[in-house]
Amino acid sequence: MALSSAFHERLEQMEHTRNQRFSLLQAEKSLQATKYEVLASKLTNIRSMEQRCLALDQKIASQNFKISVLNSEIESLDAKHLEDSQKLRDLKSELEELEELGKEKERFYELKGLEMTDFREKVERFVAECRTRVNELRNHVDELRSTFSELHGNSGHFDNCKIAAAEKRKSELVAMKESLNKNLASNYQLRAQYEKQLQNILAAHNEDRRTSVAVP
Numbered sequence: 001m002a003l004s005s006a007f008h009e010r011l012e013q014m015e016h017t018r019n020q021r022f023s024l025l026q027a028e029k030s031l032q033a034t035k036y037e038v039l040a041s042k043l044t045n046i047r048s049m050e051q052r053c054l055a056l057d058q059k060i061a062s063q064n065f066k067i068s069v070l071n072s073e074i075e076s077l078d079a080k081h082l083e084d085s086q087k088l089r090d091l092k093s094e095l096e097e098l099e100e101l102g103k104e105k106e107r108f109y110e111l112k113g114l115e116m117t118d119f120r121e122k123v124e125r126f127v128a129e130c131r132t133r134v135n136e137l138r139n140h141v142d143e144l145r146s147t148f149s150e151l152h153g154n155s156g157h158f159d160n161c162k163i164a165a166a167e168k169r170k171s172e173l174v175a176m177k178e179s180l181n182k183n184l185a186s187n188y189q190l191r192a193q194y195e196k197q198l199q200n201i202l203a204a205h206n207e208d209r210r211t212s213v214a215v216p
Helices: 002-155 160-214
Strands: none
Touching: 002 160
């Protein structure tokens, strides 16, 4: 009877212990499930964060690529700007040289114009002098002819010495007249050449001025 009571008590203790252990196992299982859910949630959050990080990395890479492209364009524009600046400096230098050359041409044309004016005046004076000299020679020849006629009419014959002197003087005057006529013709020809050269120079000057005006 005592053994049965002790055995029964022992069974109750074992049942109680089993129940406690079962309760602990249930609690631990519940805790593990909770931990698993928390862990799963954290893993989900981590994956989401990883996705966001990947998207950000891709966005950053895209922005870096755009920045690289923009930097390349900026460098290209800087290089083109430097090239255009150099071209502009070269054009300014060339323009200054052309302006200086134009001024030199202006001075040259002005000087040549003054020389041509002076030459034309000299030629005109020489022509006038030649005409005057020719008229004087003509008058002198007329006087000699008149004298010759008077001598012929008065004496009926000629003094050989006077005739020879008169003929020689006449020949000299004729030769001088021919020389003056040649010089006059040569000067007319030279004058025409210089006038043609002056016209060519002025035409070239006007063409240069039109070309300079047409240059942007």
